[in-house]
Amino acid sequence: MYADVLVEIPSKKIDNTFTYLIPSHLKDKIQVGIRVKVSFGKQVLEGFVLKIYDNYASKYELKEILELVDEKPILNEEMLMLGEEIAKTTLCSKISAYQVMLPKALKAKIKNKSNIKQVKVISLAKSNEEIKDYLLKCRYPKQKQLLEKLIEDDEIVINNLDSCITTLLKHGLIKLSLKEDYRYLAHASGNYHKVVLNNDQQKVVDTITSNLNKSDTYLLYGVTGSGKTEVYMEIIKEVINQGKTAIMLVPEISLTPQITDRFLTLFGNNIALLHSGLSDSEKYDEYRKIMRKEVKIVIGARSAIFAPLLDIGVIIIDEEHSTSYKQDNHPRYNAKDVALLRSKYHNCPLILGSATPTLESFAKAGNHVYQLLTLPKRANNNPLPLVTLVDMKKETEKGNYVLSSLLKEKIANTLAKDEQIILLLNRRGYSSMLTCPLCGNVVKCPRCDISLTYHKTSDMLRCHYCGYNRKKPQKCDKCGSEDLKDYGLGTQKLEEIIKNTFNCRVVRMDVDTTYQKGAHEKIISDFAQHKYDILLGTQMIAKGLDFPLVTLVGVINADTTLMIPDYRSSERTFELLSQISGRAGRSNRPGEVIIQTFNNEHYSIKYAKQHDYLSFYKEEMKIRKILKYSPYYYIILVSIASKNYEKGFKEATKIGDYLRKNVSNDTIILGPTMANMFKINNIYHFQCIIKYRYDDILKDTLIKIDERYKEERDIDVYIDIDPIKI
Ligand code: ADP
Ligand code: ZN
Ligand code: ZN
Numbered sequence: 091m092y093a094d095v096l097v098e099i100p101s102k103k104i105d106n107t108f109t110y111l112i113p114s115h116l117k118d119k120i121q122v123g124i125r126v127k128v129s130f131g132k133q134v135l136e137g138f139v140l141k142i143y144d145n146y147a148s149k150y151e152l153k154e155i156l157e158l159v160d161e162k163p164i165l166n167e168e169m170l171m172l173g174e175e176i177a178k179t180t181l182c183s184k185i186s187a188y189q190v191m192l193p194k195a196l197k198a199k200i201k202n203k204s205n206i207k208q209v210k211v212i213s214l215a216k217s218n219e220e221i222k223d224y225l226l227k228c229r230y231p232k233q234k235q236l237l238e239k240l241i242e243d244d245e246i247v248i249n250n251l252d253s254c255i256t257t258l259l260k261h262g263l264i265k266l267s268l269k270e271d272y273r274y275l276a277h278a279s280g281n282y283h284k285v286v287l288n289n290d291q292q293k294v295v296d297t298i299t300s301n302l303n304k305s306d307t308y309l310l311y312g313v314t315g316s317g318k319t320e321v322y323m324e325i326i327k328e329v330i331n332q333g334k335t336a337i338m339l340v341p342e343i344s345l346t347p348q349i350t351d352r353f354l355t356l357f358g359n360n361i362a363l364l365h366s367g368l369s370d371s372e373k374y375d376e377y378r379k380i381m382r383k384e385v386k387i388v389i390g391a392r393s394a395i396f397a398p399l400l401d402i403g404v405i406i407i408d409e410e411h412s413t414s415y416k417q418d419n420h421p422r423y424n425a426k427d428v429a430l431l432r433s434k435y436h437n438c439p440l441i442l443g444s445a446t447p448t449l450e451s452f453a454k455a456g457n458h459v460y461q462l463l464t465l466p467k468r469a470n471n472n473p474l475p476l477v478t479l480v481d482m483k484k485e486t487e488k489g490n491y492v493l494s495s496l497l498k499e500k501i502a503n504t505l506a507k508d509e510q511i512i513l514l515l516n517r518r519g520y521s522s523m524l525t526c527p528l529c530g531n532v533v534k535c536p537r538c539d540i541s542l543t544y545h546k547t548s549d550m551l552r553c554h555y556c557g558y559n560r561k562k563p564q565k566c567d568k569c570g571s572e573d574l575k576d577y578g579l580g581t582q583k584l585e586e587i588i589k590n591t592f593n594c595r596v597v598r599m600d601v602d603t604t605y606q607k608g609a610h611e612k613i614i615s616d617f618a619q620h621k622y623d624i625l626l627g628t629q630m631i632a633k634g635l636d637f638p639l640v641t642l643v644g645v646i647n648a649d650t651t652l653m654i655p656d657y658r659s660s661e662r663t664f665e666l667l668s669q670i671s672g673r674a675g676r677s678n679r680p681g682e683v684i685i686q687t688f689n690n691e692h693y694s695i696k697y698a699k700q701h702d703y704l705s706f707y708k709e710e711m712k713i714r715k716i717l718k719y720s721p722y723y724y725i726i727l728v729s730i731a732s733k734n735y736e737k738g739f740k741e742a743t744k745i746g747d748y749l750r751k752n753v754s755n756d757t758i759i760l761g762p763t764m765a766n767m768f769k770i771n772n773i774y775h776f777q778c779i780i781k782y783r784y785d786d787i788l789k790d791t792l793i794k795i796d797e798r799y800k801e802e803r804d805i806d807v808y809i810d811i812d813p814i815k816i
Contacts, residue, residue, distance in 0.1 A: 091143070092152070095155070098136050110128050111155070112154070116157075120142065122140065123166055123167075138185075164192060172187075181796055182422070190393070191396040194370045211245045211248065212240070213240065224237070232254045279355075290316075298404075305436070307441075309442050309447055309463065310464075314474070314673075315469060315636075319352060329403035329404045330357070330360070330386055330387070332403060335401055337389075337395065337405045339429070341408075341409050341634070361388070362397070367610070391414065392425045402432060403438050405432060407441070407442050410442035445669065475671055476681075477701070492584065500682065510623055511642045513643075514628070514629075517600075528569055538555045538556050546580075549561065581602075588626065596622060597625055600628045629666065632670040635673055636676055638676060641681050644686070645686060645687075649663075663692075671701070723781040725813060726811050727780075727808075727816050728795070732804055737804060739774075741807075749780065759780055
């Protein structure tokens with residue numbers, strides 16, 4: 091018998107299977123999807139068995155498989171299919187596709203046993219009768235107590251061996267053993283109470299639950315607070331009742347403990363949670379619960395789409411517009427595409443939910459590729475909050491650079507009513523930087539072409555791309571002026587300004603305050619318990635949060651997302667403003683939103699003010715059509731990176747020329763140009779953009795480019811199909 095093994099060759103981009111002989115003692119145990127050890131050249135490497143067969147004619151003598159790594163396959167038939175599809179559609183190697191599907195703990199070769207948390211347990215070593223006999227003559231109350239407890243409980247988890255346990259062990263009355271334990275246990279808070287669905291919600295649930303055995307894709311377009319989460323829970327409940335399983339993806343679960351809490355309340359321990367807040371071993375524990383079929387529901391971020399559930403009855407992707415569903419490094423897969431494959435495989439519905447669907451999804455709903463389901467109102471019949479735009483051109487003339495008069499007044503009023511406030515500092519492409527007021531020089535990173543961020547507490551400058559840091563310089567490097575100023579506005583500085591202006595309790599949420607494990611959850615739960623009046627932060631606070639006492643949302647600077655040179659910048663601006671507005675007035679108190687902007691005529695801001703997704707969609711679609719961008723055209727990004735500027739530019743030009751010659755006539759090639767992030771950590775980035783509608787030779791051309799540069803040392807070429815940002 092023979093096996094084709096996909097070998098994991100470090101640092102080489104070989105992606106072929108090799109045939110090995112199966113030694114007779116492994117014949118009964120080997121299966122497709124199992125990992126094996128094989129010798130490859132002079133090394134012993136691991137690989138996945140992809141095929142097993144009886145006959146093979148070879149001129150060479152084949153090597154034998156050395157040993158099996160797993161007892162059971164870790165990739166089943168479906169996983170093998172998914173890996174192949176991902177490799178094909180994202181142009182990645184099969185091995186990296188399979189690796190991305192498995193938890194790190196498996197990959198990191200932490201051998202199964204050592205990576206499993208174990209606890210010590212004691213149990214009775216004799217029959218209950220014998221123990222009872224012993225109890226009659228026993229004079230030690232502690233021993234008696236313990237033995238009686240063991241008769242009742244069967245086993246007890248212990249931390250250490252005290253003298254009482256040691257004695258009982260010595261007498262052979264009890265025995266000590268190790269038991270596997272799971273590290274991560276989430277509990278429901280008890281604050282959530284089930285609601286009765288309203289008519290709109292019930293209609294959505296009925297439509298989907300009466301079609302549970304079809305692989306239709308639904309776009310659930312429901313305004314913020316329309317009760318989408320309740321709908322998901324109801325559908326999952328039905329799926330579980332039918333004995334099937336469910337996957338729900340959320341953008342970044344540690345940001346939304348409120349969502350998990352609702353699920354834990356309803357489904358208890360029937361859930362595995364997979365998110366980036368867990369350590370690798372904790373993730374592995376959750377993974378094992380799934381493998382052992384101990385849970386039927388998986389909730390998690392992007393990679394949870396690979397959860398090895400069998401018999402899936404529904405897949406839900408909440409906040410489907412979130413860019414986090416696309417992995418932005420190799421392999422560049424999109425969880426939405428994987429979800430579609432799995433929904434086809436399991437013949438089950440896929441639900442994409444959002445208050446601000448991507449243009450691509452809404453267009454598909456328009457073409458009846460997806461079925462559109464709508465929740466037009468907030469669940470509790472509250473109106474959406476009143477949004478007011480403040481023209482910051484006028485405010486800066488009055489000397490109000492950070493807080494407009496109106497926002498100040500509203501904050502004061504809200505505090506007076508003892509209600510809560512969320513303030514968003516839109517930090518994308520924007521940060522606190524040191525500028526020379528005499529010559530305009532900005533202090534930049536020497537390795538990246540990006541201004542350094544000034545951190546006031548440590549008086550340090552840091553590069554957010556490469557980590558370079560330095561003390562704040564005394565003088566301007568250009569003109570020698572000693573008066574470098576921090577004109578930018580960071581969250582830290584905003585916090586200071588707020589504290590100096592108002593007498594209130596402020597909590598800040600940004601990368602600096604949340605890098606520690608559990609910090610997100612703590613800030614959110616403290617704010618929910620009204621330990622603070624104001625939550626201020628970056629994009630992190632815009633999504634998914636539900637605080638009943640928040641009646642005012644302020645956006646300090648609406649415009650920075652608009653400045654990003656990406657064709658999706660209007661969409662991102664609309665989405666961000668709509669999502670953050672959605673945090674106001676979610677319970678019975680009316681909400682209000684103040685958006686400070688220099689672009690109050692811009693359609694993305696105007697329509698966000700009116701909560702008018704449809705008008706925004708129409709306007710943006712017109713522009714996409716004229717400019718030939720997605721969803722009218724498919725986009726592919728070819729990035730070229732090199733340490734050497736000349737070499738990078740030369741190869742990028744070659745690639746651009748090659749592309750122009752080897753694609754269909756109506757395919758458009760832009761570039762090469764310098765990438766948005768041109769110089770990062772001393773590496774120069776160039777890019778070509780491909781826009782196409784139908785092109786049957788393009789794929790081959792891309793594969794050729796990919797092959798051509800695979801082994802190249804000082805040049806890296808990445809191909810991103812359907813990029814999420816350019
Ligand atoms: P979404 O996910 O669409 O933003 P949620 O499911 O979080 O909306 O619901 C928003 C708020 O409305 C939550 O506080 C939720 O408990 C409440 N809610 C949802 N459905 C109902 C309902 N049918 N009746 C009353 N309150 C509801
Ligand atoms: Zn840098
Ligand atoms: Zn200067």
